[in-house]
Amino acid sequence: MSNNVEKKQEYEYEIVKPYADILQKDNAYYILVDMPGVDKKDLNISIDKDILTIEGKTSYPEFGKEKLWEQEFDNVKYVRRFTLADTVDKEKIKANFKNGVLKIYLPKVAELQSKKIKIEMEE
Numbered sequence: 001m002s003n004n005v006e007k008k009q010e011y012e013y014e015i016v017k018p019y020a021d022i023l024q025k026d027n028a029y030y031i032l033v034d035m036p037g038v039d040k041k042d043l044n045i046s047i048d049k050d051i052l053t054i055e056g057k058t059s060y061p062e063f064g065k066e067k068l069w070e071q072e073f074d075n076v077k078y079v080r081r082f083t084l085a086d087t088v089d090k091e092k093i094k095a096n097f098k099n100g101v102l103k104i105y106l107p108k109v110a111e112l113q114s115k116k117i118k119i120e121m122e123e
Helices: 003-010
Strands: 014-016 020-024 028-034 038-048 051-058 076-083 094-098 101-107
Touching (some): 028 076, 038 094, 038 101, 051 101
Antiparallel strands (some): 020 028, 028 101, 038 051
């Protein structure tokens, strides 16, 4: 018996690490995570100490008694963890989920945000 089959029987879903992009702007970081097939109700984001955990599962329909000629995808559980730096204001984190893409806004703590300095004319 192959490892994939055993894993499938041991867990309800195969665990997959989703692709992610991390962007830095002046006042915040952004994490964009691809999670195709996930419904908002099956998505969970949590923080424990400095670890941000993202979990989501797909819910494609079962085919029942129909004869399946070919299957290129199956239900999976996405799991991804990120270690947050001390520069992130954990109380102000926000998330948005649209079209299978999770966008997490991680603002920097106020004293670390860049500021534009006004230049005054000397008289």
